[in-house]
Amino acid sequence: MNKIIGFIGCGNMGKAMIGGIINAKLVTPQSIIVGDLNEKSLAKVAEEYGTKTTTDNNVVAKTADIIVLSVKPNLYPVVIKQIKDQVKEDVIIVTIAAGRAIEATEEMFGKKIRVVRVMPNTPALVGEAMSAICPNEMVSKEEVSEIVSIFESFGKAEIVNEKLMDVVTAVSGSSPAFVFMFIEAMADAAVLDGMPRNQAYKFAAQAVYGSAKMVLETGRHPGDLKDMVCSPSGTTIEGVAALEENSFRNAVISALRKTTQKSIELSK
The missing domain is CATH 3.40.50.720 (NAD(P)-binding Rossmann-like Domain)
Structure with missing residues (x-):
């Protein structure tokens, strides 16, 4: 250039x-x-x-x-x-x-x-x-x-397209804060069960990083990748069920839509 x-x-x-x-x-x-x-x-x-x-x-x-x-x-x-x-x-x-x-x-x-x-x-x-x-x-x-x-x-x-910029604000601009909260919560759970704090952050953050890389590099649907980890009657599906009991996906969708709406308000 x-x-x-x-x-x-x-x-x-x-x-x-x-x-x-x-x-x-x-x-x-x-x-x-x-x-x-x-x-x-x-x-x-x-x-x-x-x-x-x-x-x-x-x-x-x-x-x-x-x-x-x-x-x-x-x-x-x-x-x-x-x-x-x-x-x-x-x-x-x-x-x-x-x-x-x-x-x-x-x-x-x-x-x-x-x-x-x-x-x-x-x-x-x-x-x-x-x-x-x-x-x-x-x-x-x-x-x-x-x-x-x-x-x-x-x-x-x-x-x-510019009309999607408010959506972008939510899905990538603000969402790192939500991901950091997720990492922090996972680490807190690990600490609660006996893992040292610094080690817990490393395990949680690397799990998120590696999972995101799998989505980007494999091109497979996130739901498909999730199913790969969920063995019948296994540990992972037990955790997935607990997340669904607490409306995990609905909470994420709601957070991003609230963020998008706030971005629209600020643009006026």
């Missing part, structure tokens, strides 16, 4: 993206410029990755061909007001804030501009993100491929 990539904001998600891009050698560190008011954060990014840094967002705006707005959603109006008259004519703006529709971003810039709305998730921090990508009509197929390659450098990415 022969482009300058700019980041406005260098929090956890921004740093995860920078690390993924550099590790994948999509561009050189000197082809990345990071803007942030926090000089300590900038110094850490520069030391760790060798990128260019600045405390002036307009330097990023004037320099970058692709700008990732990796700041909190409430700061978008402030940041965009700063840079909207400074960005290159053919710049691609990448937004990663929940609840920020493409149309709303265009309105803040006050003109038609290339916008790609993306919803990554926190496993980006360990190179295992799931990112949903939605470009507006001004972004070419080649440009979309470039954006996809950025997000695939630290996980997996899929192009989705």
